[in-house]
Amino acid sequence: MNGKPLQGAESAERLALDVLLWIVAEDDRLLPFLAASGLSADTLRESAQEPAFLAGVLDHVMGDEGVLVACAGALEIKPERIAAAWRILSPQPEDDWA
16 A cells, blocks of 8 residues: 555555454454454355445554554554545444534
8 A cells, every 4th residue: 555645435445454354363362353253254245245344444443543553553654544444444433412
């Protein structure tokens, strides 16, 4: 991945899939993710097709700065790119409720 800005949900989803692949590459990362998500290894692949799940993947990484930095380093990107993808895929609060 390069340093170009993310261009919409499709780019954010591709980055989230890269993050997911990084998570599943090692049991030390995968097992806590499965425990937090309530998924099993068998249901992980099916869930990866859902944009809401991909937002959850990024939410998981964003929830721990050490994990975020390690993931960004492994993917050779800045942590801000993961944060940008997370903002794109995460539901936004309704302005009408104010």
